[in-house]
Each structure stands twice: as structure tokens, then as C-alpha cells.
Amino acid sequence: xxxxxxxxxxxxxxxxxxxxxxxxxxxxxxxxxxxxxxxxxxxxxxxxxxxxxxxxxxxxxxxxxxxxxxxxxxxxxxxxxxxxxxxxxxxxxxxxxxxxxxxxxxxxxxxxxxxxxxxxxxxxxxxxxxxxxxxxxxxxxxxxxxxxxxxxxxxxxxxxxxxxxxxxxxxxxxxxxxxxxxxxxxxxxxxxxxxxxxxxxxxxxxxxxxxxxxxxxxxxxxxxxxxxxxxxxxxxxxxxxxxxxxxxxxxxxxxxxxxxxxxxxxxxxx
Numbered sequence: 556x557x558x559x560x561x562x563x564x565x566x567x568x569x570x571x572x573x574x575x576x577x578x579x580x581x582x583x584x585x586x587x588x589x590x591x592x593x594x595x596x597x598x599x600x601x602x603x604x605x606x607x608x609x610x611x612x613x614x615x616x617x618x619x620x621x622x623x624x625x626x627x628x629x630x631x632x633x634x635x636x637x638x639x640x641x642x643x644x645x646x647x648x649x650x651x652x653x654x655x656x657x658x659x660x661x662x663x664x665x666x667x668x669x670x671x672x673x674x675x676x677x678x679x680x681x682x683x684x685x686x687x688x689x690x691x692x693x694x695x696x697x698x699x700x701x702x703x704x705x706x707x708x709x710x711x712x713x714x715x716x717x718x719x720x721x722x723x724x725x726x727x728x729x730x731x732x733x734x735x736x737x738x739x740x741x742x743x744x745x746x747x748x749x750x751x752x753x754x755x756x757x758x759x760x761x762x763x764x765x766x767x768x769x770x771x772x773x774x775x776x777x778x779x780x781x782x783x784x785x786x787x788x789x790x791x792x793x794x795x796x797x798x799x800x801x802x803x804x805x806x807x808x809x810x811x812x813x814x815x816x817x818x819x820x821x822x823x824x825x
Contacts, residue, residue, distance in 0.1 A: 560599040565817055566592055568642060574633045589618035589626075597623035602807050605791025627806055636809035640698075641722040643816035647697060649726035650823045654694035657761070658735035659780040660717055660744060662689045663788065664706050671799030675705030686796050688787065688808060691717040693735070696779035697819055698787075698812040699724075703805050710743035715752070737761055739777050787811045 561569075573591055597617030601608060608620030617623055630636065647653050667674035670684040677685030685706030691699050700720035702713055718738075723731035737759035750760045763773055788794045790811050798804040 560596050560603070561592060564821075566595075568817075569595065569635075569639060572635050572638050572642070573630065574635070589622055591626070593617045594623050594626040598627050598810070602790050602792045602810060605794065605797075607797075624803075628803060631802055631806035636806050636813065637722070640809055640813045640816065641724070643813055643820060644697075644699070644722065644724045645726040646820055647726070647816060647823070648724050648732070650820065652695070652819060652823045653697055653699075653724065655732060655735050657694045657737045657739050657776070658691050658699060658718075659694070659696075659777050660689070660691050660710075660714060660738065660740040661777070661780040661784060662687045662710050662713070662743075663784045665788070665794060665796055667706070667796040669797070669799050671796075672801035673703050673705055673804075674796070675707040677706035680706075686804070688784065688793070689713040689717055690780055690784055690787070691721065692780045692783050694776070694779065695819075696783045698783055698815055699735075701808050701812055703801060703808060710740075711746045711749065714738070714740065714744050714746075714749055718753075718756075718758075734758060739773055741773065741777070783815065786815055790814075 570591070576588060593616055597611050597615060597620070600606075600615065600617070601611065601620070601623065608624050611617060611620040611623060644653065664677055664679055664685050664687050666677070666680065667684040667686045674684045674686045676682035687704050687706050687708060689702045689704065689710070691701075693699055700717045702716050702720060704713060718734075721733045723733050725731045734756065735758065738753060739761045740763070742763045742765050744762050745765045750762070753760050761773065787808070790807075792807050793811055796804050798807075
């Protein structure tokens with residue numbers, strides 16, 4: 556028997572975050588609204604397999620692909636995916652699984668079919684339309700924040716947005732935490748103004764400098780963010796961007812991060 560896409564434990568976390576169903580427009584009997592759990596199953600199937608929405612198998616009982624797409628859009632507009640990511644980070648902190656000693660930043664480019672919002676000429680792919688996934692993880696590789704930009708955006712421009720995107724992580728008594736002790740990154744993030752701003756916020760910077768010999772030693776600890784990006788791109792809908800609308804792709808991106816956090820949480824409970 557195939558592994559279910561949504562376990563009962565995961566559904567118990569997601570269900571309270573979903574907005575209430577809209578009231579029916581007519582009192583007469585008609586086609587009932589597809590259950591939320593069935594639609595979420597279809598969304599996860601598209602995320603993991605990368606198939607077009609219209610090819611979603613009807614045998615799964617998830618309704619049509621367009622129904623799942625609309626539900627994904629509605630929940631993205633309601634902020635469900637970012638809230639789910641924050642809730643799972645809270646639970647990970649409660650379980651002492653988040654290592655705040657350092658955060659690690661990196662990015663990965665991907666092809667953007669049909670261009671669209673937040674896409675641009677990819678300098679590493681003969682200027683074909685592309686986008687970038689920017690990711691910030693803790694010292695273990697747990698994704699703390701992600702952003703989406705055009706492929707021609709410099710990495711250094713996203714260091715501050717990534718830090719600002721870390722949600723207030725609760726889970727323990729006292730004030731929520733949203734600031735790591737230090738930041739590690741490669742030469743693409745080298746910037747003296749950034750170093751000064753981060754030091755002013757009490758964050759130590761460990762960033763490789765440009766025009767210096769290789770061998771900084773950061774690769775011994777910075778590999779965790781590359782592994783996290785690899786986990787994200789194992790979900791085929793994130794390996795190539797098919798959505799012209801940036802918010803739809805960002806919904807998949809935040810959902811992918813939430814699934815990684817959920818896997819960490821499950822492994823900590825074993």
C-alpha cells in the first residue's frame with residue numbers, strides 16, 4: 556500500500572489553520588464542495604510529481620485540477636502556508652530541535668517556463684527566463700525562511716529580506732526568537748554594509764570575502780543549506796517553475812519548507 560500523502564498527524568496541524576468554507580450561494584441541492592483534505596492531497600500530489608493540474612488523476616477523489624488550484628490560491632491569500640511553516644517551527648523549538656548558533660544562507664536557480672512575475676534572464680543559463688530560491692536554514696538545515704526572486708537578482712540583496720522573513724518562533728516560555736547568533740554565507744553575500752547592519756543587530760557574520768583564495772573552510776558547515784535546497788527540488792514542481800503567477804509558486808515553496816520541518820519533527824519524536 557502506498558504511503559499516504561497526508562498523515563492524520565499532519566492533518567491535525569493543518570486543519571485548524573484553514574479558513575472556513577464560504578457559505579453556499581443557493582439553498583437548492585447541488586454538487587457539494589470537495590473536502591479540504593482531498594484538495595490538499597491533490598495539491599501535494601502535484602507538488603511532488605510535477606504533473607500539470609489538468610492531469611490530476613480523477614481516481615484520487617481530489618476533484619479537478621482547477622479545483623485544487625483554486626484552493627491553493629485561496630489558502631495562499633489567507634496566509635495558510637506561511638502560518639503552517641511558523642507553527643511547525645514553534646513545535647521544533649519546543650522539542651529543542653532548532654540550532655540558533657548559526658544560520659546559513661544560499662540560493663539555487665531554476666528555469667521559469669513562460670516567465671511571469673519574479674522571473675528574469677538567468678546569467679547561468681544563456682539568459683533564459685529563470686527564478687531563484689533563496690533559503691536561510693539553522694545549523695541543522697531546518698528552513699527558517701525562503702524568498703523568491705528573478706534569476707538575475709544578486710544573492711547579497713536577499714540577505715536582509717531572508718532575516719526579516721524569519722517568523723517569531725515561539726514554543727518556549729519568554730519572548731519568541733527570530734534572530735540567530737551568526738550568519739554563514741559564500742562570496743555572493745560579501746558586503747561591508749551588510750556586515751555593519753548585522754553586527755548592529757547583534758549577529759556575527761561569517762561570510763567569505765571576494766578576491767581571496769578559496770579554502771575558507773565554510774563548506775564544512777555550510778553544506779546543510781545546500782542539502783535543504785536539494786530536498787526542496789526533489790519536489791518536482793519546485794525543480795522547474797511552471798507558474799506564471801509568483802504567489803502560486805511561493806505557495807508551493809512555503810509548503811515544501813513546511814514538509815521538511817514536519818519530517819524533522821517526526822524524526823525527533825522517534
